[in-house]
Amino acid sequence: MTGESADFWHVMSTARTIRRFTPEPVPDNVIHRCLEAATWAPSGANAQCWRFIVLRSAQQRAVVAQAAAQALAVIEPVYRMARPPADDSSARARSYRAIYDLHDHAGEHPSVLFVQQKLPATTELVLGGSIFPAMQNFLLAARAQGLGACPTSWTSYGGEVLLRDAVGVPDDWLLAGHVMFGWPRGSHGSVRRHSVDQVVDIDHWNGDRTTSLDRASAERQSEHQQR
Helix, strand or coil: CCCCCCCHHHHHHCCCCCCCECCCCCCHHHHHHHHHHHHCCCCHHHCCCEEEEEECCHHHHHHHHHHHHHHHHHHHHHHCCCCCCCCCCCHHHHHHHHHHHHHHCHHHCCEEEEEEECCCCCCHHHHHCCCHHHHHHHHHHHHHCCCEEEEECCCCCCHHHHHHHHHCCCCCEEEEEEEEEECECCCCCCCCCCCHHHHCCCCCCCCCCCCHHHHHHHHHHHHHHHC
16 A cells, blocks of 8 residues: 555645556455545534445446446537547646546446435535535545545436446435545645635635636637637
């Protein structure tokens, strides 16, 4: 095991998304610690209406691979993604290679579904506040033990039906999230985020700020015009 850390601040600042994993199996006790950390997360009214479903059998991993392939087919045209040529060493090409690697090998590694029970008169956004902190705790516990992890959107884009049916999740429960995990092929590094000064306002909204989404949209528009 490499990359372990008991330094809370170091763990948070190096908990980058990892999309490439080695074939080395993850011991049950390591997974258990991540799941235990998830149960320590905040929950509205301390109701703890959540379930964490580990998908590790070959049969369930195959379903995850189906969901990954389906999601990729949807997001490629939306984000104008394509597998980069071998001679492209740009930052975007490296990022795309990691994304494609995750999808290509989705059926080879374990993962966890984060499921939240629906509650009367409560929006899905509010319910998310009772399940996404658990996902974050899982991610931080994984990083602390040297694991790599990657939240995915594979419970969307039609993947929800595949995963719900495979696991047997009742209709009154939400598939809120999904995380792939394993020993990283490579090393952890510092997260790349905007500085505090760029994202914090005091007392009033600053409408002059440009978001990452705005910049990404402008970049895609510029690339499209240059083609």
